[in-house]
Amino acid sequence: ETGVTQSPTHLIKTRGQQVTLRCSSQSGHNTVSWYQQALGQGPQFIFQYYREEENGRGNFPPRFSGLQFPNYSSELNVNALELDDSALYLCASSLATGEMNEQFFGPGTRLTVL
Amino acid sequence: DQQVKQNSPSLSVQEGRISILNCDYTNSMFDYFLWYKKYPAEGPTFLISISSIKDKNEDGRFTVFLNKSAKHLSLHIVPSQPGDSAVYFCAAPPGMNTGNQFYFGTGTSLTVIP
Numbered sequence: 463e464t465g466v467t468q469s470p471t472h473l474i475k476t477r478g479q480q481v482t483l484r485c486s487s488q489s490g491h492n493t494v495s496w497y498q499q500a501l502g503q504g505p506q507f508i509f510q511y512y513r514e515e516e517n518g519r520g521n522f523p524p525r526f527s528g529l530q531f532p533n534y535s536s537e538l539n540v541n542a543l544e545l546d547d548s549a550l551y552l553c554a555s556s557l558a559t560g561e562m563n564e565q566f567f568g569p570g571t572r573l574t575v576l
Numbered sequence: 577d578q579q580v581k582q583n584s585p586s587l588s589v590q591e592g593r594i595s596i597l598n599c600d601y602t603n604s605m606f607d608y609f610l611w612y613k614k615y616p617a618e619g620p621t622f623l624i625s626i627s628s629i630k631d632k633n634e635d636g637r638f639t640v641f642l643n644k645s646a647k648h649l650s651l652h653i654v655p656s657q658p659g660d661s662a663v664y665f666c667a668a669p670p671g672m673n674t675g676n677q678f679y680f681g682t683g684t685s686l687t688v689i690p
């Protein structure tokens with residue numbers, strides 16, 4: 463059983479650019495959530511995907527968008543990058559019918575916007 | 577608006593002694609709480625949880641206490657071990673049927689001194 467993996471591990475972009483982050487969910491999991499963790503802060507919920515549909519969204523602007531694929535892997539896309547988008551982006555997978563404590567996080571992608 | 581707060585950014589404890597990490601929340605509708613542990617370069621991992629129908633949950637060296645009237649929970653680690661050195665986050669889902677949309681606190685960095 464493989465855990466949650468994310469790619470790339472680190473990324474440097476400049477303001478105004480676009481970025482795509484990728485997440486492979488744990489085997490058997492059908493729900494993926496994305497979180498943004500700024501320096502010195504806790505993870506902030508961005509959105510969640512279930513069966514390829516967005517299923518809940520936090521307080522993030524529309525330039526944060528996502529996709530979930532039939533194999534339950536997911537992408538987070540951020541357009542028009544801003545300096546404040548610099549953060550660790552965490553992906554978490556779970557079963558929609560599972561217990562709340564059975565959400566497993568990947569190691570994250572560290573995004574730096576210059 | 578920070579609905580889950582951890583007011584101590586860091587804590588240092590001698591090996592073998594008790595570590596007490598605190599968390600406060602503002603939303604009285606929260607009915608389930610989780611603690612996550614995060615090592616550098618890894619994603620958060622689930623540690624222990626508690627439902628609002630209980631005031632205590634114990635798992636080995638880890639005990640979580642919930643005081644609903646004070647909207648306060650605490651994580652006790654006893655005895656503390658050097659391997660417990662990590663950042664600890666408390667988290668709460670906003671309500672029933674919200675999937676894995678958690679509110680996280682800002683974290684407390686625990687250092688256990690050998």
